[in-house]
Each structure stands twice: as structure tokens, then as C-alpha cells.
Amino acid sequence: MLEASGISLAELLRVTRLTQKRKLLLSYMLAQATWQFYDSDWMQHEWIKNTVQFMFEQRTGMPKGIFINEPFLSARLPGRQLAGEARVDNNFRVHLFPKILAVGILFLEIELGINIEDHRPPDCIGPDGRPSVNADHIAATEVFENAELWEDTFAAFREVIGICLMPDSFVEYLGDTDGLRNHFEKKVVLPLQQLYRNAWGIPEESEVRPIGIDTLEAQTSSRVADHAARRSASQPIVPTQQTAAPSPLQKFQGSSLRLAPE
Numbered sequence: 001m002l003e004a005s006g007i008s009l010a011e012l013l014r015v016t017r018l019t020q021k022r023k024l025l026l027s028y029m030l031a032q033a034t035w036q037f038y039d040s041d042w043m044q045h046e047w048i049k050n051t052v053q054f055m056f057e058q059r060t061g062m063p064k065g066i067f068i069n070e071p072f073l074s075a076r077l078p079g080r081q082l083a084g085e086a087r088v089d090n091n092f093r094v095h096l097f098p099k100i101l102a103v104g105i106l107f108l109e110i111e112l113g114i115n116i117e118d119h120r121p122p123d124c125i126g127p128d129g130r131p132s133v134n135a136d137h138i139a140a141t142e143v144f145e146n147a148e149l150w151e152d153t154f155a156a157f158r159e160v161i162g163i164c165l166m167p168d169s170f171v172e173y174l175g176d177t178d179g180l181r182n183h184f185e186k187k188v189v190l191p192l193q194q195l196y197r198n199a200w201g202i203p204e205e206s207e208v209r210p211i212g213i214d215t216l217e218a219q220t221s222s223r224v225a226d227h228a229a230r231r232s233a234s235q236p237i238v239p240t241q242q243t244a245a246p247s248p249l250q251k252f253q254g255s256s257l258r259l260a261p262e
Contacts, residue, residue, distance in 0.1 A: 005055065005056045008054075009053070010048075012211075024192065025203055028192040028193055031192050041075070042073065043099060053071065053073070054070070054071055065210035069208050096171065097180070100170060101136075105165075107164065112143070116140060119143055157192070
């Protein structure tokens with residue numbers, strides 16, 4: 001068990017804008033890890049953006065920050081269930097490969113900088129506030145089909161995301177883990193690897209500067225200002241008395257983040 005000051009991918013996507021190079025490199029590494037650990041204890045459950053963590057590090061000649069090419073994975077021990085976690089009835093799943101769907105949603109969130117939760121259709125949320133088993137799949141499909149969102153995305157990357165979101169090409173490998181992993185490697189891992197090689201060289205040898213704390217704080221402030229400007233432009237200003245909340249980076253600095261296993 002590791003303890004260090006860090007940040008989750010969910011929070012990182014919320015407070016910063018990743019470059020195209022960083023997006024593709026991180027997506028390739030997650031694809032490779034999915035292929036490698038698909039049928040292992042490390043992937044008993046699908047991976048989501050809160051599963052992926054980064055630790056702040058200080059290295060010689062570089063500012064303290066996170067290295068996008070060195071993610072950590074948080075994994076649950078077999079048989080353990082997190083408090084408040086609802087059990088999923090897989091009988092109603094449309095996508096029969098939830099781990100592959102989940103990594104496709106990760107790709108989508110990384111590429112577009114969105115939270116899939118914000119796109120869940122209202123009719124997919126139950127009376128108890130919990131999403132249905134297919135809520136994220138429906139949301140991801142609708143986002144994927146919105147062509148206006150993909151103007152700056154490599155066509156090959158969007159194709160890979162589509163393969164993960166649609167289960168059709170994997171159906172013949174139900175019950176055949178080796179065949180499924182081979183197919184995933186062929187259709188997802190290798191295309192992402194080749195796409196990165198064409199643009200920036202061998203991904204495992206690629207040099208990527210860390211995202212510094214100063215950069216994260218600056219982009220956090222920028223996003224807060226943009227959000228405030230949009231709100232003031234669309235809503236009347238109502239004076240209120242509020243207590244300023246700490247920025248996301250202030251919350252992470254000096255705190256401990258518990259990494260694998262939980």
C-alpha cells in the first residue's frame with residue numbers, strides 16, 4: 001500500500017486541459033494495461049477515472065508535478081465491496097463486456113475532457129438517484145455520435161473509441177478470454193500504438209514533461225473564471241454571502257491518497 005500526495009484522473013480532467021500528445025499517450029497506456037490485466041485480480045472490476053491515480057513527484061531539473069505517462073491503478077481485493085456501492089444486475093446490460101466499455105468511456109473522457117456523468121439521460125436515473133446499468137453506455141453513445149465534438153480528434157482514435165463502445169466485434173469471443181484479449185490488442189492497443197508512433201515516436205520511449213502544480217493551479221483558476229463568466233452572462237447577479245472553498249489543488253497538497261489495493 002502506497003501513501004503519497006496525488007490526484008485522480010477524474011480531478012485532473014476537471015482542473016486542466018491535456019495536450020493531444022498527453023491524451024494519446026495516456027490512452028495507449030490504459031489500453032495496454034487493460035489488455036495485460038484483463039483477466040487478473042487487478043481488473044476484477046472495470047476501471048473508471050477514479051481508478052487511475054497520479055502521484056506528485058519532484059525530479060532533478062524539473063518542477064514538482066505529475067507524469068502523465070506514469071499512472072497508478074487502484075484495485076479492490078477479490079470479494080470486497082466498497083461501502084455504499086450498489087450491486088449491478090448484469091442481466092440487463094446491453095454491452096456484454098463492461099471492462100471494454102469502461103475503457104472506451106475513459107478514452108472518450110480523456111479526449112473530450114468531459115465527465116460522462118454530466119451526459120446521462122434523465123430517464124436513466126432511478127428514483128433513488130442511482131443511474132441504470134446502461135446509463136453510461138447510452139450517454140457515451142450519444143456523445144460519440146455528436147460529430148461537432150470531434151473536430152480536433154484523430155480519426156483513428158475516434159474509431160478505436162467506437163470499437164470499445166459497441167460490443168459487436170467482441171461478441172464472438174464470449175467465454176474465450178484469450179481470443180478476446182487478442183482481438184482487443186489488434187483493434188485497440190496496436191492502432192493506438194501506431195498512431196502515437198506516427199506522430200511522436202515509440203510511446204514507451206517518449207519524453208513528456210510533467211504537469212507542474214503551478215500549471216494545474218493556473219488552469220484551475222482559469223476554468224473557475226470561465227465558469228463564473230458564463231454564469232454571470234446568463235443569470236442575474238444575486239448578492240450572497242459565501243465562504244470561499246479551497247481549490248482542488250489546495251485540497252490535494254499535503255493530503256495522503258491511498259493507492260492499490262483498497
